[in-house]
Amino acid sequence: MPLLAPQCVSISDLKKNPSAVVEAAEGFPVAILSRNRPAAYLIPADAWEAIMDRLEDVELVEIVRPREGQEGIEVSIDDL
Structure with a gap:
């Protein structure tokens, strides 16, 4: 299994001093x-927040793509 990070540490070392x-x-x-x-x-x-933002964007694209080309509906703000 490839490492997907530039650094690595054992679980025991992480337990000893997570802040370090x-x-x-x-x-x-x-x-x-x-x-x-x-x-x-x-x-x-x-970095985690950026990943979550990107995933949210991907989910929104999945909603928007099927709706592309649909005719819009005019709505008055007073009707809301």
Whole structure:
């Protein structure tokens, strides 16, 4: 299984000092290893938020695409 992060750390090292692992990563993802295999990835909060925003955009595209080309309906703001 390939590592998808520039740095890695064992679960035991993460347990010993999680703050040091986050600080040493300098904003980049860290692979968390268990028995020398990636068990999880630790990513910065801003990266996670960007991923969630992107996924939301993909979901919205799935809603919008089938509606492309449909005729619009005029609505008065007073009717709402």
